[in-house]
Amino acid sequence: METTEKIVEAYVRYVKGWATIPNLRCDGQFEIDLIAIDPVNLGRYHIETTVSGSQSYSKLTAKEFSLEKHNQRVQKAGQRRTVGFFVERKFGQPQIAAKLREYGFTDDNSHKVVVTWDWTPEAEEAATRAGIELWSFQSIMAEIANSIRHQRAYFTDDTLRTINLFVRAMQGLQRDDVKPESTPPKAEAGEYWVYRNWVHKRARLHRPSCGYCNFGKGTQGVDSRSTGEWRPFPDIEAARTYLDGLGYDDAATCGVCM
Known part of the structure; x- marks a missing residue:
């Protein structure tokens, strides 16, 4: 397997x-x-x-x-x-x-x-x-991370245990407030980003430096609109308002960066 x-x-x-x-x-x-x-x-x-x-x-x-x-x-x-x-x-x-x-x-x-x-x-x-x-x-992967981010129990499943360790490591790095080496372009300079997947009716709120967000470029570094879109927001209140307004059952903050 x-x-x-x-x-x-x-x-x-x-x-x-x-x-x-x-x-x-x-x-x-x-x-x-x-x-x-x-x-x-x-x-x-x-x-x-x-x-x-x-x-x-x-x-x-x-x-x-x-x-x-x-x-x-x-x-x-x-x-x-x-x-x-x-x-x-x-x-x-x-x-x-x-x-x-x-x-x-x-x-x-x-x-x-x-x-x-x-x-x-x-x-x-x-x-x-x-x-x-x-x-x-x-x-x-993101949903698994989000579901176990606050859990501190010992997982007997090897796969979940590995992912849990990865999530905890990422949370530690985020708390260190590591800044990106270069400033993103002005058009991508939102303080918070929301990714909306209109195929699976799923949305996540991210910080811009999150590995899943990458300043609105996602994990692959490209702005793909075939299944969804990234939107920048100047503050967390505006981002949450948009997230809540989507009406998705599966709408939440990122389990890694938030």
Whole structure:
């Protein structure tokens, strides 16, 4: 089980509060990364994770999937970063569907989810047409951090324990009031920033020097408007007013910098 898959399972289990079963093996050498069941409404989730540290493969794309290219070593990585790969190889195989039925999955009660670092607008459209939800791995990390930031209990889960130590370290650095080496451009000089993700109806209030904010450029250093937007505010009162006015159930201050 890869580290990113462990993080996703920790998020689903401890933040969402769902029951999980990872790495389900199916006939035909297929495997399901994770299934989860919401105990409240009994909704079922088939979750696949694809997170790459390579800049070239960080985004899920809508490029055409080819099984022939997928079987070629030099083409494999790029092919596995397409929506078509998940449609055909992860969600469309009868062996996988048969295994899911053993756990009560039906077309009416189940969700198909791909967790990835980022995606292109075309990939988002293709996923929507295929009935696939896209979850941001970056947002998952931020939500885990926000949920455990005030906890001082000892976590028996290795993944949560590592993330908890990271959050505490980041909080210590923020309290040191480390200043950025250079002054951001005037257009980006808001005292506080709010990131609004209109796809997942989620918003977070940040300090400008926060690693998740980066003066309105986010973790990747680019101003992407495909799934949301950054907005600067001169003071925290104005930022909170905007945050509250969005009407999102998932609207809060950053778990690292605030």
